[in-house]
Amino acid sequence: MVIQKICCIGAGYVGGPTCSVMALKCPDIEITVVDLSKDRIAQWNSNEKLPIFEPGLMEIVQQCRGRNLFFSTDIVSAIRKADLIFISVNTPTKTFGMGKGRAADLKYVEGAARMIAENAEGNKIVVEKSTVPVRAAESIMNILKANNKPNSSYQILSNPEFLAEGTAVQDLLHADRVLIGGEETAEGQEAVRQLSWVYEHWIPSSKVVTMNTWSSELSKLAANAFLAQRISSINSLSAVCEATGADVSEVARAVGLDTRIGPKFLQASVGFGGSCFQKDILNLVYICECLNLPHVAAYWQQVIDMNEYQKSRFAEKVVSSLFNTVTDKRIAVLGFAFKKNTGDTRESPAIYVSTHLLAEGAHLHIYDPKVEPHQIVDDLNSSTMDPDIVNRNVVIHSDAYSATKNTHALIVCTEWDEFVTLDYEKIYADMMKPAYIFDGRKILDHDFLQNLGFHVQTIGKKMHRDVARAWGCFFLLVLGSIPAVSNMGVIHLEVQQSPKSTLTKSELSDHILKWFPTVSKTCTDSHDLEKYILADKVLSQNVVRIKLETEESKLEQVQCHVYSLDETGPQTDFIEGEETIPSATHYILPCAELDSVWDTLEYDTGVKEELLNFARTAMLFAKHQVCEDIIGINRVVLLHGPPGTGKTTLCKALAHKLAIRLTDTFECGQLIEINSHSLFSKWFSESGKLVMQMFSKIRELVMEPNYFLCVLIDEVESLAHARNAGSTDAEPADSMRVVNALLTQIDSIRRFPNVLILTTSNVTKAIDIAFVDRADIKKYIGLPSADVLTKIYYSCVQELIKKKLIRAKETTSGNEYVLSKEEVEYLEKTARKSVGLSGRNARKLPFLGYAKYLGSDYPDLLQFLAALDSAVNDEFNDRKMISTNDN
Ligand SMILES: NC(=O)c1ccc[n+]([C@@H]2O[C@H](COP(=O)([O-])OP(=O)(O)OC[C@H]3O[C@@H](n4cnc5c(N)ncnc54)[C@H](O)[C@@H]3O)[C@@H](O)[C@H]2O)c1
Ligand SMILES: O=c1ccn([C@@H]2O[C@H](COP(=O)(O)OP(=O)(O)O[C@H]3O[C@H](CO)[C@@H](O)[C@H](O)[C@H]3O)[C@@H](O)[C@H]2O)c(=O)[nH]1
Numbered sequence: 001m002v003i004q005k006i007c008c009i010g011a012g013y014v015g016g017p018t019c020s021v022m023a024l025k026c027p028d029i030e031i032t033v034v035d036l037s038k039d040r041i042a043q044w045n046s047n048e049k050l051p052i053f054e055p056g057l058m059e060i061v062q063q064c065r066g067r068n069l070f071f072s073t074d075i076v077s078a079i080r081k082a083d084l085i086f087i088s089v090n091t092p093t094k095t096f097g098m099g100k101g102r103a104a105d106l107k108y109v110e111g112a113a114r115m116i117a118e119n120a121e122g123n124k125i126v127v128e129k130s131t132v133p134v135r136a137a138e139s140i141m142n143i144l145k146a147n148n149k150p151n152s153s154y155q156i157l158s159n160p161e162f163l164a165e166g167t168a169v170q171d172l173l174h175a176d177r178v179l180i181g182g183e184e185t186a187e188g189q190e191a192v193r194q195l196s197w198v199y200e201h202w203i204p205s206s207k208v209v210t211m212n213t214w215s216s217e218l219s220k221l222a223a224n225a226f227l228a229q230r231i232s233s234i235n236s237l238s239a240v241c242e243a244t245g246a247d248v249s250e251v252a253r254a255v256g257l258d259t260r261i262g263p264k265f266l267q268a269s270v271g272f273g274g275s276c277f278q279k280d281i282l283n284l285v286y287i288c289e290c291l292n293l294p295h296v297a298a299y300w301q302q303v304i305d306m307n308e309y310q311k312s313r314f315a316e317k318v319v320s321s322l323f324n325t326v327t328d329k330r331i332a333v334l335g336f337a338f339k340k341n342t343g344d345t346r347e348s349p350a351i352y353v354s355t356h357l358l359a360e361g362a363h364l365h366i367y368d369p370k371v372e373p374h375q376i377v378d379d380l381n382s383s384t385m386d387p388d389i390v391n392r393n394v395v396i397h398s399d400a401y402s403a404t405k406n407t408h409a410l411i412v413c414t415e416w417d418e419f420v421t422l423d424y425e426k427i428y429a430d431m432m433k434p435a436y437i438f439d440g441r442k443i444l445d446h447d448f449l450q451n452l453g454f455h456v457q458t459i460g461k462k463m464h465r466d467v468a469r470a471w472g473c474f475f476l477l478v479l480g481s482i483p484a485v486s487n488m489g490v491i492h493l494e495v496q497q498s499p500k501s502t503l504t505k506s507e508l509s510d511h512i513l514k515w516f517p518t519v520s521k522t523c524t525d526s527h528d529l530e531k532y533i534l535a536d537k538v539l540s541q542n543v544v545r546i547k548l549e550t551e552e553s554k555l556e557q558v559q560c561h562v563y564s565l566d567e568t569g570p571q572t573d574f575i576e577g578e579e580t581i582p583s584a585t586h587y588i589l590p591c592a593e594l595d596s597v598w599d600t601l602e603y604d605t606g607v608k609e610e611l612l613n614f615a616r617t618a619m620l621f622a623k624h625q626v627c628e629d630i631i632g633i634n635r636v637v638l639l640h641g642p643p644g645t646g647k648t649t650l651c652k653a654l655a656h657k658l659a660i661r662l663t664d665t666f667e668c669g670q671l672i673e674i675n676s677h678s679l680f681s682k683w684f685s686e687s688g689k690l691v692m693q694m695f696s697k698i699r700e701l702v703m704e705p706n707y708f709l710c711v712l713i714d715e716v717e718s719l720a721h722a723r724n725a726g727s728t729d730a731e732p733a734d735s736m737r738v739v740n741a742l743l744t745q746i747d748s749i750r751r752f753p754n755v756l757i758l759t760t761s762n763v764t765k766a767i768d769i770a771f772v773d774r775a776d777i778k779k780y781i782g783l784p785s786a787d788v789l790t791k792i793y794y795s796c797v798q799e800l801i802k803k804k805l806i807r808a809k810e811t812t813s814g815n816e817y818v819l820s821k822e823e824v825e826y827l828e829k830t831a832r833k834s835v836g837l838s839g840r841n842a843r844k845l846p847f848l849g850y851a852k853y854l855g856s857d858y859p860d861l862l863q864f865l866a867a868l869d870s871a872v873n874d875e876f877n878d879r880k881m882i883s884t885n886d887n
């Protein structure tokens with residue numbers, strides 16, 4: 001038999017293009033494509049628009065249609081006259097019954113088989129083109145045989161299709177291989193030869209691969225599983241890249257250069273979509289489960305699970321980047337098809353992302369060059385299950401510019417070429433600020449977009465990576481190569497606004513957030529930063545300085561804290577008792593007095609950061625009104641340890657720092673430093689009352705919710721004296737009254753969300769246990785280690801060089817003098833020798849050494865280090881003398 005007439009049942013994405021190319025290449029064969037859907041067939045017969053969009057397809061259809069290519073709804077006569085019948089109907093995942101959600105639904109295949117059985121006469125070759133489970137051919141044969149007419153016979157072949165949408169014509173013209181599976185009987189092999197002959201009209205015979213039917217069926221599922229597995233593999237690594245600073249495109253390139261692996265299908269994305277991958281893998285999983293192969297089933301299931309994870313990760317990234325809420329925000333979705341060059345939306349990740357955002361209350365503005373508006377609406381309706389939401393919150397646009405206008409964010413869901421060449425300058429100008437882009441396909445020029453001012457997020461690449469590296473370096477310079485700075489996390493820009501500035505804080509912050517990404521690429525030290533500030537007209541007029549800090553965290557973002565310094569200085573508060581008593585020192589924060597203190601405090605790694613994080617988290621919980629009966633938090637800190645270790649200074653600096661970091665939440669900060677000693681009246685019984693009076697003043701301040709208040713109780717032991725310790729210099733009853741008053745007052749103000757109570761003590765044991773219990777953090781601040789002493793001396797050296805009191809060689813980096821190896825060793829030796837001194841002592845010794853051992857003329861650094869070393873020796877000798885005399 002020579003095949004002269006072919007019928008294809010199913011005029012969809014496979015049947016249409018396959019038969020069109022076959023008709024083009026086999027002019028000697030008449031091909032009729034049939035379908036139950038009248039509309040579809042009408043569209044295939046139209047000259048305006050085919051039912052599917054495929055580049056190059058219209059030209060082929062127009063060339064062959066009416067010649068040897070026909071589209072018809074007359075299924076019966078097409079079956080009757082055909083020598084060979086393709087079954088190319090849909091095989092979706094079952095939505096009910098056994099295998100629901102996983103098994104392939106073969107009802108359309110069965111329907112087609114029954115039509116053939118009812119209508120065919122003579123010898124027919126029936127070809128499974130649809131993707132089917134292994135041994136589906138057997139079921140088709142059973143149907144055909146059960147309904148066999150006396151004069152008819154069949155051969156069943158498996159001929160799975162490997163075309164991908166968007167490139168279907170090219171894939172069909174230049175297929176990597178054509179797979180034909182048939183029975184090993186003589187008739188079966190003859191049928192295989194017949195079909196091979198058809199393909200060999202344009203496919204080299206070496207690429208027409210034949211095998212047994214079951215292998216052919218399984219190979220189709222296997223090919224899709226392998227392809228999807230590669231995407232899930234690279235997508236899984238994209239998450240690792242985002243968390244580490246690696247770039248998934250670089251990783252994919254490196255991996256793909258291995259010829260054993262190859263470069264294709266390693267493009268990380270928002271997740272794979274399309275009508276095949278998920279359905280075919282689920283089908284494979286189901287088959288494995290039915291064959292009692294649970295390990296194999298679990299292995300392939302993971303490919304799907306990873307894809308779900310990738311889609312949800314991306315959608316959540318959008319929400320978290322937009323300050324954790326998209327409610328009532330306008331978001332443009334560019335691209336709705338599951339990939340470019342197709343209008344198909346089946347399993348498109350855009351549906352998932354859009355549904356997620358709609359559930360969060362976003363308003364979506366969607367544009368896709370090829371997807372019909374009604375299709376988008378249908379997809380969202382069936383996904384959200386609430387047409388009201390779609391009616392109210394979705395607008396479909398006919399171009400990208402109108403879709404993005406006035407939106408807060410733009411999401412690229414499909415990699416359409418036209419999205420790469422859009423005028424992003426115009427788009428940026430028309431969007432709300434700050435404007436966000438989420439590139440789910442990694443097709444855009446991210447540096448360019450950042451330069452325009454966009455906040456950019458993408459897959460598998462941590463944005464601002466260069467920034468973090470550069471500023472890690474900046475910190476090493478400023479802090480003398482001591483602290484380890486993570487290159488992940490939040491970048492804090494602390495911006496001191498000039499008193500002359502006329503901008504609002506948010507105007508200045510917006511400007512800096514646009515300016516910073518560009519500058520951060522080239523600027524590597526503090527010296528440079530000043531240059532950049534001066535070079536920017538707005539900043540040079542409105543900013544005194546910008547300080548930059550990184551903080552380890554999972555998120556990476558730039559936060560801008562604009563503040564002005566209070567220059568009026570602290571004031572003393574008085575309370576009236578038997579006499580007028582100076583009860584507290586009152587600072588408005590941030591203030592000039594405390595401005596540089598935080599940086600000069602040196603502790604072992606993590607102490608300052610831990611306190612800052614504690615305080616910030618405590619304020620965050622308070623702001624969100626976390627119930628304190630469920631999560632116990634008092635916002636009380638106790639720093640204890642030997643005198644001279646900087647506990648009080650640390651508390652003040654912390655209050656100042658918090659006031660800067662909390663500028664978004666509070667208008668300004670205040671620090672009340674309670675003078676504990678003065679509250680101890682010589683009429684001791686008065687003390688309880690004084691405490692009450694003091695706190696009633698504090699309560700007035702706390703009532704102003706826009707102000708953040710730190711209450712510092714220094715040497716708290718003098719107030720919170722252990723009730724059971726007994727007092728030698730006062731009546732125990734009085735002592736108890738003071739403690740009770742203090743505890744009651746602390747309890748009454750700590751409930752306010754804008755208050756933080758900082759306390760210090762040199763003698764922890766003497767503090768009332770009820771007070772110690774109230775402190776959330778009880779931090780021991782001990783004498784400095786050799787490392788910390790090195791940092792202290794290092795900062796002294798830098799200060800004296802800067803103020804031209806000691807001479808150093810010219811080698812500088814930024815504003816810092818870089819010590820030679822010999823100088824560092826000397827400094828470290830002196831620091832080791834100084835262990836046992838407090839920070840306060842250590843900071844005095846450079847002065848004492850200078851005064852005692854150096855003349856007035858400009859000594860060099862080594863001379864100074866020798867003087868410092870001698871001063872350390874003197875200090876220990878003096879201490880020995882004192883303790884000897886004491887004895
Ligand atoms: N879409 C792809 O890229 C692709 C690629 C390779 C393989 N496949 C596989 O090919 C098969 C078809 O996929 P598709 O994307 O072309 O599906 P599709 O839904 O686009 O087309 C299937 C067509 O079959 C028609 N149909 C169903 N039952 C019929 C019947 N009894 N008689 C006549 N017409 C009937 C439907 O009306 C529909 O038009 C599926 O098994 C699929 O897994 C698809
Ligand atoms: O590196 C890549 C490659 C693809 N995708 C995505 O994967 C999905 C599927 O893409 P593709 O395979 O190109 O399109 P399909 O039309 O679904 O084609 C697949 O499914 C068909 C149906 O079985 C098979 O015939 C094809 O061989 C097989 O590639 C799309 O969402 C793509 O965006 C990626 O995310 N990264």
